[in-house]
Amino acid sequence: QLQLQESxxxxxxxxxxxxxxxxxxxxxxxxxxxxxxxxxxPPGKGLEWxxxxxxxxxxxxxxxxxxxxxxxxxxxxxxxxxxxxxVTAADTxxxxxxxxxxxxxxxxxDLWGRGTLVTVSS
Amino acid sequence: DIQMTQSPSSVSAxxxxxxxxxxxxxxxISSWLAWYQQKPGKAPKLLIYAASSLQSGVPSRFxxxxxxxxxxxxxxxxxxxxxxxxxxxxxxxxxxxxxxGTRLEIK
Numbered sequence: 001q002l003q004l005q006e007s008x009x010x011x012x013x014x015x016x017x018x019x020x021x022x023x024x025x026x027x028x029x030x031x032x033x034x035x036x037x038x039x040x041x042p043p044g045k046g047l048e049w050x051x052x053x054x055x056x057x058x059x060x061x062x063x064x065x066x067x068x069x070x071x072x073x074x075x076x077x078x079x080x081x082x083x084x085x086x087v088t089a090a091d092t093x094x095x096x097x098x099x100x101x102x103x104x105x106x107x108x109x110d111l112w113g114r115g116t117l118v119t120v121s122s
Numbered sequence: 123d124i125q126m127t128q129s130p131s132s133v134s135a136x137x138x139x140x141x142x143x144x145x146x147x148x149x150x151i152s153s154w155l156a157w158y159q160q161k162p163g164k165a166p167k168l169l170i171y172a173a174s175s176l177q178s179g180v181p182s183r184f185x186x187x188x189x190x191x192x193x194x195x196x197x198x199x200x201x202x203x204x205x206x207x208x209x210x211x212x213x214x215x216x217x218x219x220x221x222x223g224t225r226l227e228i229k
Contacts, residue, residue, distance in 0.1 A: 046209065046220055046221070046222050046223050047158075047166065047209055047211075047220040047223075048220070049217060049218040049219065049220070060216055062216075062217040062218075063123075063216075063217060064217070096165055096166075101171075103171070103172065104154075104172075105154070105214075106154035106171070106172065106213035106214065107213045107218055108156045108168060108171045108211070108213050109156070109158070109166070109168060109211070110168055110177075111168075112165035112166055112167070113165065114164075114165055115165050
């Protein structure tokens with residue numbers, strides 16, 4: 001069965017770029033059945049969708065973050081990645097990657113990785 | 123953007139109780155709504171999609187209803203493992219958005 005695992009630095013300095021990778025196992029990231037997404041959750045707070053990508057490279061971003069976000073896919077490694085530039089303390093959060101199922105135009109987060117805490121601090 | 127508002131923000135209940143959580147969208151989203159369960163330190167888990175469709179493997183005591191702007195998640199008979207935080211998510215349009223969460227606590 002499909003599994004997702006986030007990886008990347010747990011500490012990023014202010015103004016720098018946060019970079020995370022999600023490795024997909026148990027299936028192909030090139031499957032036409034799925035999209036792939038990033039969601040974050042600041043400590044003690046709610047969930048925020050960051051963006052999503054299809055294996056072809058089509059991307060969909062939250063406008064609130066769009067100017068700072070890049071999501072990419074590497075089908076050869078069965079991975080997709082998140083880059084968030086010019087980070088501040090407000091970007092401190094647990095970052096989740098997830099499988100996105102699109103059914104009749106509706107987008108659902110079907111399966112989530114365990115999440116990785118990224119702290120922005122000098 | 124579509125705003126999602128859940129009520130209550132927290133609720134206390136006992137094992138065996140019936141609990142209902144409400145989610146309201148700031149504009150109509152047809153039936154494009156999901157519910158997630160999140161336990162402390164864990165990732166959210168999809169419970170219900172399309173407002174009322176039960177995700178595979180989710181116990182039948184969970185049910186969802188609603189369309190348009192008003193939705194409910196009902197747990198018919200609370201079990202100890204159901205104490206968690208629940209989020210709704212509008213799946214209708216970008217940006218995808220979540221409610222603020224409802225914390226279900228043991229009374």
